[in-house]
Amino acid sequence: MTRIVRVGGAQMGPVARSDTKERTVERLIALLRAAHGRGCELVVFPELALTTFFPRWYAEPGEMDGYFETEMPGPATRPLFEEARRLGVGFYLGYAELSVQAAGARRFNTSILVDGSGVIVGKYRKIHLPGHSDYENERRHQHLEKRYFEVGDTGFRVWDAFGGRVGMAICNDRRWVETYRVMGLQDVEIILIGYNTPAADSLSDEPEELRMFHNHLTMQAGAYQNSTWVVGVAKAGIEDGHRLIGGSAIIAPTGEIVAQASTDADELIVADCDLDRCHYYRANIFNFARHRRPEFYQRIVSQAGADR
């Protein structure tokens, strides 16, 4: 079995509030076909790929339910699954999940991993929700992920798929070292990450260039320090008047970017990810069993915030 997985990063341009899901799924299908044409067996779509990034607006959570999926696949997304199965191409898809349970409705920022036969083989619910839960007047724009989503309950898992060890994370998770490490400790070989990152900070004048640097810095460090491939895929461009950074990238276990988007539009980037390249660092400089010293790491789990 080959250990080279040809991966497509399917960056998306903006999705307007007025776009129908059917129209957006057509774009995903076009990207999926382009990836198939370039020989990809796995395509990564962004976070919340089916809709505009609605957490920038304040409402009662129930009023946003039109942005959520209650089944997957559902009527709008079924054509994507069918085309994936027809082409034999798997995918990662981010979407807003509404799970109606006995205790009531639960809402998550979710990603799924679908194999080349169109079967969902993994689900992840975002753990590091950024932003805030109430309207904050001092912000230039709102970022209400903590309002519309619960903290995910899946933990950071790694699946045997595509001939390797596949992990998932979503957007802000990529800034947190624990995300990569918990998967690294499960021998992850490729981590798939969709994101929507505003080009402007809501409280400071941080330049967009610095925000792009942070986007790549965290994913490159996460890749190198855990000897894993990382595929980060953006929704980009000016979406309903709010600019999102692009910069989708495929990153080798050396931390080097091997493919990077150069537009803010629908754009496919492709790389041959040799999963065996994870082995060298993992056996040597980052041989966890030989070098890690968990007896000195206790604060990482015993406290959330800083404590002197």
Place this chain on the structure above:
Amino acid sequence: MTRIVRVGGAQMGPVARSDTKERTVERLIALLRAAHGRGCELVVFPELALTTFFPRWYAEPGEMDGYFETEMPGPATRPLFEEARRLGVGFYLGYAELSVQAAGARRFNTSILVDGSGVIVGKYRKIHLPGHSDYENERRHQHLEKRYFEVGDTGFRVWDAFGGRVGMAICNDRRWVETYRVMGLQDVEIILIGYNTPAADSLSDEPEELRMFHNHLTMQAGAYQNSTWVVGVAKAGIEDGHRLIGGSAIIAPTGEIVAQASTDADELIVADCDLDRCHYYRANIFNFARHRRPEFYQRIVSQAGADR
């Protein structure tokens, strides 16, 4: 009290096996005086600054005792402490420590933090020892830190000094996310790191450029992800026939390098480190108390190596 600390990174060129400690301390004093001349109140010297990087040679541990310090200050290092006190400049110094205890001799790869009155206010013993403990024939050069040193017993502490929260780490510690995070969870504002990094890997053809990239990548990510300054200082150049990378750097809490060495020789880099710049990220995107989810991080402490 000002929260701006002017810090000097005192990179050193090689220290030959034949150099006396007295001669090497003269070089440290020259760098200390240069830093004082540029208004620094804190100077960071490299790891194992008093000697050549002796773990590249294989011997019985006791045969290397000449490279170790049994007291600090000792006869050779006392002039450095006296000059620091006279100038009112504090420093970080890395050295090999031989601690003779009732149970026998213990050897550590150690750093100390000395305040502007020449008093040792902090000591750290290196936790992440790279390399191996026995001669390994397949390597182009040896890296016997695990032979000559015990794993440090101090943990990662943070000291109130120089008007802020000061942490220490040594060389290979900087590649490990836990190093920075454990100090970040103690509100660290500046982390001082000395290093000696061979320009060639002992088992692969990894290019020196990639090794320099990793050097900066890990320190920049550690700074940004923990909202802290990082000062990394190398011993550099061709030392007893073995090339060490330089690239000493002072890194802001944004992850940006604000000062960087451009030679492989004794060279001072200087930056004004405004410790209040740690606050913005720490209060927002990296507000640990608000965003971290330790309930999902358990593997980081419950296992050293990977486990599926």
